[in-house]
Structures are given as structure tokens and as C-alpha cells.
Amino acid sequence: MSVPVLEIQDLTVEYVSDERAVTGADRVSFTIHPGEIFGLAGESGCGKSTIANSIMRLLKAPAQITNGKILFDGADVLSMNDSSLRSWRWNQVAMVFQSAMNSLNPVTRIGEQFIDVIRTHRGGSRASALQRARELLQMVHIDPTRLKSYPHQLSGGQRQRVVIAMACALNPRLLILDEPTTALDVVVQQEILEQIRELQQELGFAILFITHDMSLMLELSDHIGIMYGGRMVELAPADTLRHGPRHAYTQALLNAFPPLHGPRVKLTGLSEDTTFTDIQDLELVGDNHWVAPARKTTSALGESL
Amino acid sequence: MTAATAQPRAGQPAVSIRSLSKSFTASTFLRRKQVPALRDIDLEMRQGEIVALVGESGSGKSTLARCLAILETPDSGEIRVHGKKINGLGGAAARRYRSDVQMIFQDPFGSLNPTFRVEHILQRALALHQPKLTSSRAEMVRLVTTVGLAPEVLGSFPHELSGGQRQRIAIARVLAAKPSVILADEPTSMLDVSVRIGVLNLLHKLRDEHGITILYVTHDLASARYLADRIAVLHEGRIVESGESVQLLDSPTHPYTRLLVGAVPNPDRDHSLDAQSRAALRQQIKDWSEGRNLRKRVINEEAQHWVLSDGSGA
Numbered sequence: 001m002s003v004p005v006l007e008i009q010d011l012t013v014e015y016v017s018d019e020r021a022v023t024g025a026d027r028v029s030f031t032i033h034p035g036e037i038f039g040l041a042g043e044s045g046c047g048k049s050t051i052a053n054s055i056m057r058l059l060k061a062p063a064q065i066t067n068g069k070i071l072f073d074g075a076d077v078l079s080m081n082d083s084s085l086r087s088w089r090w091n092q093v094a095m096v097f098q099s100a101m102n103s104l105n106p107v108t109r110i111g112e113q114f115i116d117v118i119r120t121h122r123g124g125s126r127a128s129a130l131q132r133a134r135e136l137l138q139m140v141h142i143d144p145t146r147l148k149s150y151p152h153q154l155s156g157g158q159r160q161r162v163v164i165a166m167a168c169a170l171n172p173r174l175l176i177l178d179e180p181t182t183a184l185d186v187v188v189q190q191e192i193l194e195q196i197r198e199l200q201q202e203l204g205f206a207i208l209f210i211t212h213d214m215s216l217m218l219e220l221s222d223h224i225g226i227m228y229g230g231r232m233v234e235l236a237p238a239d240t241l242r243h244g245p246r247h248a249y250t251q252a253l254l255n256a257f258p259p260l261h262g263p264r265v266k267l268t269g270l271s272e273d274t275t276f277t278d279i280q281d282l283e284l285v286g287d288n289h290w291v292a293p294a295r296k297t298t299s300a301l302g303e304s305l
Numbered sequence: 306m307t308a309a310t311a312q313p314r315a316g317q318p319a320v321s322i323r324s325l326s327k328s329f330t331a332s333t334f335l336r337r338k339q340v341p342a343l344r345d346i347d348l349e350m351r352q353g354e355i356v357a358l359v360g361e362s363g364s365g366k367s368t369l370a371r372c373l374a375i376l377e378t379p380d381s382g383e384i385r386v387h388g389k390k391i392n393g394l395g396g397a398a399a400r401r402y403r404s405d406v407q408m409i410f411q412d413p414f415g416s417l418n419p420t421f422r423v424e425h426i427l428q429r430a431l432a433l434h435q436p437k438l439t440s441s442r443a444e445m446v447r448l449v450t451t452v453g454l455a456p457e458v459l460g461s462f463p464h465e466l467s468g469g470q471r472q473r474i475a476i477a478r479v480l481a482a483k484p485s486v487i488l489a490d491e492p493t494s495m496l497d498v499s500v501r502i503g504v505l506n507l508l509h510k511l512r513d514e515h516g517i518t519i520l521y522v523t524h525d526l527a528s529a530r531y532l533a534d535r536i537a538v539l540h541e542g543r544i545v546e547s548g549e550s551v552q553l554l555d556s557p558t559h560p561y562t563r564l565l566v567g568a569v570p571n572p573d574r575d576h577s578l579d580a581q582s583r584a585a586l587r588q589q590i591k592d593w594s595e596g597r598n599l600r601k602r603v604i605n606e607e608a609q610h611w612v613l614s615d616g617s618g619a
């Protein structure tokens with residue numbers, strides 16, 4: 001097997017304040033190979049953005065990485081100094097943040113923002129940067145004349161596409177997408193995902209795709225990790241996970257999406273007072289399929305219907 | 306059932322909406338223009354029926370629910386609930402109406418006062434809607450049990466509960482009014498995916514056990530099919546297609562419905578649309594909505610499935 005683009009080993013991130021410490025990620029490990037789409041799913045607050053921000057070295061106080069390693073092409077990300085970080089970001093790894101459609105600078109034309117990113121990180125002339133920007137917009141099916149527009153002159157879906165195109169500007173080896181479509185209509189969402197898939201096939205980068213929507217995740221990803229309460233509870237190829245989920249939490253997640261066709265059967269999802277505790281380390285249960293044993297508890301507040 | 310409006314009668318629809326239109330004035334920089342939010346809506350709901358209203362953002366779903374809740378005044382048209390007109394209802398009659406037709410909102414965080422225990426929240430709702438009640442404690446226990454929570458929850462503050470539990474409390478408060486109609490505007494979209502289905506199951510149970518009529522507003526077609534008996538598809542303020550849920554999604558006919566169905570994430574990747582077929586559908590949507598002589602064409606009588614199409618040509 002190829003050398004992984006990204007290797008996360010036993011990563012622990014804590015948010016420490018005077019009153020208490022919250023563990024955002026707890027001894028999380030996973031690996032992404034070149035050209036692979038890796039999906040990270042789990043409920044709100046389980047630690048998905050914490051992981052993404054750790055990889056980018058964008059965690060801010062009170063967050064602290066208290067354990068573990070992040071390797072990019074074998075190089076230790078956590079020990080990079082500021083100047084190597086600056087050239088590494090965008091060139092090697094780029095991230096589209098949750099709520100990305102509001103991340104463009106509102107007072108600068110789209111074209112200038114592209115030129116800025118490209119020239120800061122790769123240099124070259126204005127003209128060549130502009131040419132690259134045109135190509136990128138075309139790749140996400142936006143008319144290059146839109147480079148003259150300000151962000152507010154574009155729809156939410158168009159802005160989202162601009163941000164994704166910008167992240168691809170320098171042909172990174174890894175693209176991190178943190179809930180890139182949550183605020184969008186299904187039709188626009190479908191278009192954006194299609195473009196991501198096209199770009200990925202054309203440019204060959206790997207993707208870390210974060211969402212809580214399992215049907216989306218299954219549609220797009222090659223490999224999937226499910227997180228719960230800061231821990232990785234199941235890790236498997238998408239098909240394996242879809243047809244044979246082993247962890248009760250994964251099963252609940254998969255059982256939370258009614259189908260569009262076929263018979264209408266009652267689904268259960270996860271009852272609100274069910275929690276998992278004592279989550280152990282992942283154990284190999286099948287071909288490339290890892291599951292973490294855990295204790296399932298139901299509190300006294302009542303049961304789901 | 307309260308006698309808030311007229312008593313439900315057998316055969317009479319619980320809700321009947323006729324030619325309802327509503328527009329808003331949008332002021333842009335240079336001029337003010339009228340934006341039609343609802344155009345000529347007809348919709349009937351039987352007592353105990355669950356109808357889902359689906360459509361993209363801005364299609365008019367919330368506006369329709371808000372007209373029904375008399376939070377918004379239509380420009381024209383008529384709404385009857387249990388046979389009685391609600392246009393122009395005011396004062397005590399409006400208060401009685403609002404206790405019979407209750408709304409559940411999207412945000413279970415904003416809709417409960419964080420400084421009160423659940424007990425107090427329900428107590429107030431009971432005092433308002435059932436002033437003659439002698440044992441409110443017993444009634445509160447009954448309410449929280451109905452929504453699938455244990456009596457211990459009465460002592461909790463809203464922030465101590467999960468999103469799904471809070472939405473259940475919001476529903477328990479609605480039930481304190483003994484409504485015959487519930488308008489649920491995206492009741493699960495702020496909840497974690499894993500617990501959404503539990504809230505849908507609860508709404509389903511309320512219909513089955515209490516005969517409550519439910520209007521379920523959502524942009525999620527799959528959940529509409531899961532919960533509702535019938536689906537009405539709203540596009541730019543018009544109901545463009547409607548019918549029994551399973552039938553409608555098995556043979557969506559309006560190009561807008563087909564566009565929506567084709568866009569739902571689908572792990573099998575079998576009925577996903579490509580860019581070309583989407584563009585073609587968009588053109589068709591435009592042509593269909595510009596038709597001069599739009600009328601309902603019945604597709605399946607038994608499933609009450611019809612589509613709005615141009616009657617002049619075809």
C-alpha cells in the first residue's frame with residue numbers, strides 16, 4: 001500500500017478553561033491514502049471540527065493538543081515552524097470551513113481574492129494568477145466574468161463553489177471539507193458534491209470530508225470513520241460500513257435515514273437518553289474493519305419511542 | 306378535543322384552504338415590489354391526516370403554516386378549520402383558535418424559557434389552556450410520558466436536556482392545549498440526525514392515538530415520505546404537485562418534484578441526475594410554470610395524485 005498522505009496517531013485535544021476541561025478528541029487514529037475520500041461522521045459536538053483544525057494547526061486557545069502525532073507525507077505537522085506551516089498550508093493541504101460561504105472577504109472582488117491566494121503562496125505574475133482563477137471558476141461551472149463580482153452578488157451556492165475552487169487553487173494533496181453543504185438546498189448540494197468529485201478525479205487529491213449526514217457520506221466516501229464523544233468508534237470501507245455496521249452508534253446513525261423508495265418501515269434512530277461510555281480502542285473485526293467496544297447505558301429520563 | 310372552534314364533524318375536513326394568496330413587500334434600494342409568497346393555494350386536510358409541505362428554501366412553506374396559525378394575514382382566499390372561517394378572527398376567539406391549532410417551531414432551544422424548570426413551563430401551559438384542571442401534577446406526568454420521557458424530567462431545566470428531549474418538551478407543552486391540529490415547521494432540522502427519527506415517530510403516535518391533524522413542514526423529502534400520508538410540493542408559492550406520499554415519490558411528475566427527488570443523497574447512486582438532465586428539468590420547470598392555463602391534472606385518482614400543468618396545449 002502507498003505511503004499515506006495523512007496519518008493521525010492517538011490524537012488528544014483538550015479545551016481547558018478555569019472551571020473544566022472538555023476533551024474535544026480522545027486518542028483518535030486514522031489514515032488517509034493519496035486520492036482517497038475519507039468521511040468523518042458523527043453527531044454534533046463529537047469532535048469532527050476539532051480534528052480538522054488540529055490537522056491545519058489552526059486550533060486556538062483554550063484548545064491544546066495533549067497527546068499524539070499528525071504526519072503529512074511522513075513529516076511531523078505538529079513540530080513545523082511558522083514559516084514552513086505557511087508554505088505547507090494551501091500548497092499541500094487546504095481547508096473549506098464550516099459556514100464557508102461567509103468566509104470570503106465581503107469588500108474584495110472574487111478575482112482579487114484568487115490572485116491574492118495564488119501569488120502569496122506560489123508567486124508568479126498577476127496575469128498568470130488571473131488565468132488560473134478563470135480555469136478554476138470554470139471547473140466549478142461559474143462564468144469567469146464573475147471574477148469581477150463581490151461575494152454578495154453571488155448566491156450562497158455560488159459562493160460555496162468559489163471557496164471550494166479557491167481551496168483547489170494550488171493543487172493541494174489533501175483537501176479538508178468541513179460540512180461544505182449543510183446550509184444548502186439539496187439540489188445545490190448535489191451540484192457541489194458532483195463538482196467536488198469531478199475535481200478530485202481530475203486533480204487526484206485526497207479528501208477529508210466531514211458531515212453528519214450519513215447518506216451523503218456513503219454516497220461520496222471510500223472510507224469512513226464514525227466518531228462519538230471525541231472517540232473513533234468504527235472505521236471501515238464505505239461498503240463494509242453500509243452493509244455491516246457493527247457499533248450500536250453506527251447502526252443508530254444508519255437507521256436514522258428513511259429511504260425514498262421501497263416499503264415504509266418504522267425506523268428507530270438513537271434514543272436520546274442512550275449514551276456510550278468506556279469506549280475502548282479500536283479492534284480489528286474484519287477486513288479493514290475496526291470497531292471500539294463500549295458500554296451502552298440508558299438514563300432514567302425515559303426511552304425513545 | 307376542545308370546542309375552541311367548531312366541533313370536528315365526520316366527513317368534514319379538519320382544514321380547508323381555498324385560493325389563498327399572500328405577498329410581501331420587498332423594499333430594494335430603488336423601488337418597492339410585491340413578492341408573491343403564496344399563490345392560489347388550495348389544500349384540504351382530513352381530521353387525523355398528516356400532510357407534508359415540501360419545497361426549497363423560500364418556496365413559501367412557513368408562510369402557509371403561519372397563515373394557518375393566524376400569525377400572518379393572507380391577501381385573499383379563505384381558510385376554514387372544522388368548517389369555521391378563521392379570517393378576521395380576533396380577541397377571545399383568536400385565543401381559543403390558537404389553543405386548538407398549535408405550532409411547533411424549528412428551534413427547541415429558543416422556544417423554552419431557560420430560567421424555568423420543565424415543571425413550571427408545563428404548569429403555565431396547563432393553567433392557560435386547561436384552567437379547570439384539578440390535579441395538574443398528574444396531568445404533567447401524563448404529558449411527559451406521552452412524549453416518551455420519564456416523570457423525572459419535570460425537575461430539569463431546559464439546558465440540562467438534549468435537543469431531542471427539549472423538542473419533546475416543546476411538544477408536551479403543545480399537547481397541554483389539547484389541540485386538534487398541529488403545525489410543525491421543520492421540527493427536527495435543528496436536532497442531531499440520530500434523534501430526529503424519534504421525534505417523527507412521536508408525531509406519528511400523536512396522530513394515531515389522539516387523532517391530531519398534522520401539517521409537517523420540511524425540505525427533506527425522505528422524512529416527508531416517512532411521516533406523512535400525503536405530500537404537497539410547493540414551488541414559488543404554488544402547490545405544483547400533491548398526492549399520497551409513496552405514490553408521489555414513486556412517480557413524481559412535475560419537473561420540479563423530479564429535480565428534488567433526483568437530488569436526494571443516494572448511496573446506491575442509481576437515480577442521481579447528471580448536470581445535463583438537471584438543466585433540462587430546470588428548463589421544463591420554467592416552461593411549466595409559465596403555462597397560460599395552469600390546471601390540476603389528475604394522475605392517480607385513488608392516490609389523490611395530481612400535478613399542476615398547462616391545460617391549453619397537452
Ligand SMILES: Nc1ncnc2c1ncn2[C@@H]1O[C@H](COP(=O)(O)OP(=O)(O)OP(=O)(O)O)[C@@H](O)[C@H]1O
Pocket residue numbers: 015022023024025042043044045046047048049050051061062063098212
Ligand atoms: N473553543 C472551545 N472551547 C471549549 N470547548 C470547545 C471549543 N470548541 C469546541 N469545544 C468542544 O469540543 C467538542 C468537539 O467540538 P467540535 O467543534 O470538534 O465538534 P463537531 O463534531 O465539529 O460538531 P458540529 O457537527 O456541531 O460541528 C464539543 O464538546 C465542543 O463543545
Ligand SMILES: Nc1ncnc2c1ncn2[C@@H]1O[C@H](COP(=O)(O)OP(=O)(O)OP(=O)(O)O)[C@@H](O)[C@H]1O
Pocket residue numbers: 329330331340341342360361362363364365366367368369524
Ligand atoms: N416578513 C416577510 N417580509 C418580506 N418577505 C417575506 C417575509 N416572510 C417571508 N418572506 C418571503 O416570502 C417567501 C416565502 O418565505 P417562507 O419563509 O414562507 O419560505 P420557506 O419555504 O419557509 O423557506 P425556508 O425553507 O428557508 O424556511 C420568501 O421569498 C421570503 O423571502
Ligand SMILES: [Mg+2]
Pocket residue numbers: 048049050098178
Ligand atoms: Mg464542526
Ligand SMILES: [Mg+2]
Pocket residue numbers: 366367368
Ligand atoms: Mg421556513
